[in-house]
Amino acid sequence: MTTSADSSGKKPGPPQRQGAKRAPAGAAVLREDVTDAIRAAVFAELAAVGYARMSIEGIARRAGVGKTAVYRRWRSKLHLVLDLVSALAVQGLPAPDTGSLEGDLRLLYEVTSRALRHPVASQVIPDLQAEAARNPEIAEALQKALREGQHGVASGIVQAAVARGELSEGVDEDLALDLISGPLYWRAVVVRAPLPAGYLGSLATATGAALRGL
Structure with missing residues (x-):
C-alpha cells in the first residue's frame, strides 16, 4: 500500500495521539x-x-x-532563605488536643522548647531576626512564619478553651497569643537561659491563670 504525499511533496508522519504533550526542548528536571x-x-x-x-x-x-x-x-541567597522560612511556616507545629487548657499549653511548650533548643535553630533564629531589622522582605517572611506557625497553634488552643468554657468568649485573642508565646520565647531565644526542671509545667499553669483573668 502506498502512502500519498501532501502538496509539498513530503510524506505525512505518524498520527499524533490526542492529548499527548511534548516536553519543552531543553527542559530540566530538578532532582x-x-x-x-x-x-x-x-x-x-x-x-x-x-x-x-x-x-x-x-x-x-x-x-x-x-x-x-x-x-x-533560587535567584539569590535572599530568595533561598525566604523560601525556607516560608516552608517552615507551612509545616507549622502540631495542634495540641489534650482536652484541657493547661494540658494543651504544656504540650505546646514542650514541642516548642525542643525546637528552639536545636543547635541549628538556636543560631539561625537570632541571626535572621537581626537581619530582619535591615531587610523588609526577611522581616515579612518571619512575621508570616510566626503568624502561621506558633500563633496559629496558640489561636487554636484559645478557641478550643473558649469552646470548652475554660475561657470567656470575649477574651482578647491578640493579648492571649502574646501571653502564650512570649515567655518561653523570651527565655529560650532572647535571654537564652536554661530551663529548670518543672519550668514548662509551671509556665503552663501560670499562663492558664493569666488567660482566665483576661
Whole structure:
C-alpha cells in the first residue's frame, strides 16, 4: 500500500495521539534529593557563618553540588532563605488536643522548647531576626512564619478553651497569643537561659491563670 504525499511533496508522519504533550526542548528536571541537600546546607551555613557572610558558593560546597544547581532553583541567597522560612511556616507545629487548657499549653511548650533548643535553630533564629531589622522582605517572611506557625497553634488552643468554657468568649485573642508565646520565647531565644526542671509545667499553669483573668 502506498502512502500519498501532501502538496509539498513530503510524506505525512505518524498520527499524533490526542492529548499527548511534548516536553519543552531543553527542559530540566530538578532532582528532589539535590534540592533537599541544598536546603540542609543553607541551615548549616546560616548556623556556621550567619546570613551576612553566607554565600551561594559556600552553600553549594557544603551541599556537594555546583553553584548552577543552586541558581537553577533560587535567584539569590535572599530568595533561598525566604523560601525556607516560608516552608517552615507551612509545616507549622502540631495542634495540641489534650482536652484541657493547661494540658494543651504544656504540650505546646514542650514541642516548642525542643525546637528552639536545636543547635541549628538556636543560631539561625537570632541571626535572621537581626537581619530582619535591615531587610523588609526577611522581616515579612518571619512575621508570616510566626503568624502561621506558633500563633496559629496558640489561636487554636484559645478557641478550643473558649469552646470548652475554660475561657470567656470575649477574651482578647491578640493579648492571649502574646501571653502564650512570649515567655518561653523570651527565655529560650532572647535571654537564652536554661530551663529548670518543672519550668514548662509551671509556665503552663501560670499562663492558664493569666488567660482566665483576661
